[in-house]
Amino acid sequence: PDLPELVARQSVCRACDRLVAWREKVAVERRRMFADEPYWGRPVPGWGDPEPRIMVVGLAPAAHGGNRTGRIFTGDRSGDWLFASLYRVGLANQPTSVRADDGLRLIGTRMAATVRCAPPDNKPTPAERDTCVPWLAREIDEVAASVRCVVCLGGFAWQSVWPVLKQAGYAVPRPRPKFGHGVEVEIAPSGTAPAELSGTAPITVLGCYHPSQQNTFTGRVTEAMLDTLFTRAKHLADL
Numbered sequence: 001p002d003l004p005e006l007v008a009r010q011s012v013c014r015a016c017d018r019l020v021a022w023r024e025k026v027a028v029e030r031r032r033m034f035a036d037e038p039y040w041g042r043p044v045p046g047w048g049d050p051e052p053r054i055m056v057v058g059l060a061p062a063a064h065g066g067n068r069t070g071r072i073f074t075g076d077r078s079g080d081w082l083f084a085s086l087y088r089v090g091l092a093n094q095p096t097s098v099r100a101d102d103g104l105r106l107i108g109t110r111m112a113a114t115v116r117c118a119p120p121d122n123k124p125t126p127a128e129r130d131t132c133v134p135w136l137a138r139e140i141d142e143v144a145a146s147v148r149c150v151v152c153l154g155g156f157a158w159q160s161v162w163p164v165l166k167q168a169g170y171a172v173p174r175p176r177p178k179f180g181h182g183v184e185v186e187i188a189p190s191g192t193a194p195a196e197l198s199g200t201a202p203i204t205v206l207g208c209y210h211p212s213q214q215n216t217f218t219g220r221v222t223e224a225m226l227d228t229l230f231t232r233a234k235h236l237a238d239l
């Protein structure tokens with residue numbers, strides 16, 4: 001399957017009862033309030049450069065962000081911080097992301113959520129994560145030939161990405177590296193890597209605190225921290 005087919009197939013997924021109910025409940029309530037606005041209310045696919053050198057992995061769409069606009073991190077506070085930083089360091093063509101048709105383009109960069117439906121309180125259950133992670137695994141498989149750097153926004157993405165990268169053909173350290181802002185882990189294709197990976201250079205997994213309101217309000221994440229991290233990602237990815 002190619003990326004457009006993957007996007008189409010996962011956008012109709014209904015595998016998690018609780019999340020399907022939630023994403024649709026939120027959508028119905030919101031449509032009533034904003035009758036003239038289209039409201040997505042479905043799984044939010046990966047988005048950006050189809051041959052990315054940087055892959056950004058988040059947690060899950062926000063109820064009134066990605067779940068509303070249909071584009072990941074679009075129309076929510078985390079996205080405001082994320083896209084502004086990507087723009088400042090030259091990985092996006094504009095600093096804001098308000099609607100799926102706003103002209104935003106990512107440069108050498110793609111992004112996806114670990115869990116693709118908006119969860120209540122932004123907290124998917126472990127079972128929901130395990131159910132959804134195969135979509136991320138398929139997406140990483142599709143882009144693995146070009147990716148040089150994987151940026152994990154928050155500990156949830158960090159935990160989820162190791163089995164995915166192992167399955168994609170990378171030798172992943174044991175025990176799993178501990179998450180932190182700025183933590184870098186270099187991984188190389190393993191002996192059983194698929195042909196398009198074998199013989200390729202190592203890639204770097206980069207930990208980044210999630211630019212959630214909780215973190216940005218308290219100063220745990222600052223604009224400077226995000227800019228430094230994405231500048232590093234850009235360097236690692238030769239962009």
Ligand code: DU
Pocket residue numbers: 047048049050104105106107108
């Ligand atoms: O029209 P297109 O070049 O196929 O782009 C489709 C879609 O992906 C559009 O929403 C822009 C985005 N995109 C991007 O962000 N960065 C790229 O390098 C290529 C496409």
Ligand code: SF4
Pocket residue numbers: 010013014015016019020043115116117128131132133135
């Ligand atoms: Fe499907 Fe993932 Fe949504 Fe669950 S969270 S319904 S697996 S797209």
